[in-house]
Amino acid sequence: MAPKLCVLCETAKAMLRRPKTGQQICRDxxxxxxxxxxxxxxxxxxxxxxxxxxxxxxxxxxxxxxxxxxxxxxxxxxxxxxxxxxxxxxxxxxxxxxxxxxxxxxxxxxxxxxxxxxxxxxxxxxxxxxxxxxxxxxxxxxxxxxxxxxxxxxxxxxxxxxxxxxxxxxxxxxxxxxxxxxxxxxxxxxxxxxxxxxxxxxxxxxxxxxxxxxxxxxxxxxxxxxxxxxTECIYSxxxxxxxxxxxxxxxxxxxxxxxxxxxxxxxxxxxxxxxxxxxHVQQTCQRCGYMSSNPLCKACTLLEGLERGSAESGLTERARKKLEAEGPTPENIRTIPFFNKTPSGNPGLSIAVEIPA
Amino acid sequence: MSSDNLSLKIEFGGGLELLFSKQRSHNITIPAIVRKDDSTSSLPQENDVETKPADITYLIHHLRDHLLKERPELFIENKTVRPGILVLVNDTDWELEGEGDYQLKNGDEIVFISTLHGG
The missing domain is CATH 3.40.50.620 (HUPs)
Known part of the structure; x- marks a missing residue:
């Protein structure tokens, strides 16, 4: 079978068929x-x-x-x-x-x-x-x-x-x-x-x-x-x-x-x-300053769950209520550094100095 | 004629090599004439067995039976490669070469690349 020519340049051998258009075209x-x-x-x-x-x-x-x-x-x-x-x-x-x-x-x-x-x-x-x-x-x-x-x-x-x-x-x-x-x-x-x-x-x-x-x-x-x-992610x-x-x-x-x-x-x-x-209206996470549709962003919620040994609390309503019943967020819990992207176009990352309740 | 063999160079990429002893490049030899039903278990010797020149469809079955080490369902599906696996014949998209019906020639290089692994 004679090699098919590229439909675009009409000189080189076609090497692939474009899925989008069905065109047979050469490498270049x-x-x-x-x-x-x-x-x-x-x-x-x-x-x-x-x-x-x-x-x-x-x-x-x-x-x-x-x-x-x-x-x-x-x-x-x-x-x-x-x-x-x-x-x-x-x-x-x-x-x-x-x-x-x-x-x-x-x-x-x-x-x-x-x-x-x-x-x-x-x-x-x-x-x-x-x-x-x-x-x-x-x-x-x-x-x-x-x-x-x-x-x-x-x-x-x-x-x-x-x-x-x-x-x-x-x-x-x-x-x-x-x-x-x-x-x-x-x-x-x-x-x-x-x-x-x-x-x-x-x-x-x-x-x-x-x-x-x-x-x-x-x-x-x-x-x-x-x-x-x-390679597929091992936890894929x-x-x-x-x-x-x-x-x-x-x-x-x-x-x-x-x-x-x-x-x-x-x-x-x-x-x-x-x-x-x-x-939800976009707001800013009270704890880390990242954009969020809730007072606390999803990452902070998940991180608090991990830190308090209740990873489920970031995922289900039931686990969240259970964790809330155990008491308020501990003062010394690990948090994500405060996100401070200034509108001046000079963004930076600063360290959280206080954790709003 | 039926005793002739074809030497082929096989390459796996895009993660498919993981199914083939984690080895990307393989040199294999297959019979030039094979059973029409793509069975790779025995060479066609009896007269009543229908034969055909070896094509890529046969090669896919041969690779599954003789080279693949694990999870055949990630390689073969409905007598062809699983959707999402690209095949190249001497660097040309097999869609331009008749796909599974392409008749293999001695010295051909066939490349299988999975597109399914993360970006």
Missing amino acids: CFFYVFETEVHNTIVEAKLFKSGDSVAIGASGGKDSTVLAYVMKTLNERYKYGLELFLLSIDEGITGYRDDSLETVKRNQQQYDMPLKILSYDELYGWTMDAIVAQVGRKNNCTFCGVFRRQALDRGAAMLGVDHIVTGHNADDIAETILMNIMRGDIARLGRCTAICTQGEDTIKRSKPFKYAYEKEIVMYAYFKKLDYFS PDAYRGHARAFLKDLEAARPSAIIDIIHSGEAFEVKEEVKATQ
Whole structure:
């Protein structure tokens, strides 16, 4: 069978079929269209302005490794004028994160970008290994997710950046849309397709790979021979996401455009004003100053539960009431350093001097 | 003809190597003519067994039976690779090469990459 030619340049041998369009294209045209689509996503959403400092949330995995490479490439090619950093969170998972952080350290050299690593241990006084030892393997992903989100913001504040970009790809977003539909989480359904989110006082967060298929990200990494780490978290199974993922992959096998179609559907949902009105107003955590929809942010609630030996109290109403009945929060309990992002654009991290009751 | 063998280079990536002795690269030899039902247990010798030239569908079964060390369900599903695993034939997406029906040639390099591991 004669080799098929690339439908774009019509000269080189086609090397892959684009899932989004079905086009058969060669390696060089693939690099070009993949990078250009990300560039168009960035430009159309007006994600950056010249002079911005941007932290790339880097786990050492495929998505963030490709993101770092592509951000560096585009920043140079299109003269975005961005100062780029790598920001990694060390959850403290022996045999998993310690290995993937080695990959990030190599990326730091390869891409010549400053790297900041912030650990759960440093910020919360707890590693995930220690948390799992206390809470078991049932709700550990809740702790990890809440802690990672806040750690990224705090790491970004330490770096003094304006913006965090993460490697979330089209498959991840489609998965999240499905999960929010299946859980009836209308508030999150309304937010999860946004390319850029920004809380009242936190750093901007965006997803330049929002429309990039996982298949293309992996192909890009393979063809470019990028150095990435691929091992499942040893505490892994977020079972619910796993089901959504398997379902989505089956859909994609039957119809490759399914992923982009789901994102389109997600974007088209409009959340009614009455529904929005029932959502909590953003406020600031009394204890650590981080944005929160309750007087105490989720991370502080979870941390207090861990510190008081009642990890469940951050998760269920019943356990929370039980802990409250045991008495007020002890004065000397470990807390998260106070988050102080000043509006002047000079964010910093200070140490809590007092703990409001 | 049926005694001919094919030498193949097999690569696993994206975490799939964990199922194959944590080794990314393998050199294997398979028969050029195989049973049409993809059974890898014996070479087709009897006359009444239907045969075919070895293709990727056969290779997937061969890898499961002879190279895979654990959790076959993470590799094979419904006689093909599990959705989310990319296959490349000599660096070309197998979707351009007929997927499972691609007839293997001596010296081919087949790469399997999982896309399912964390980002």
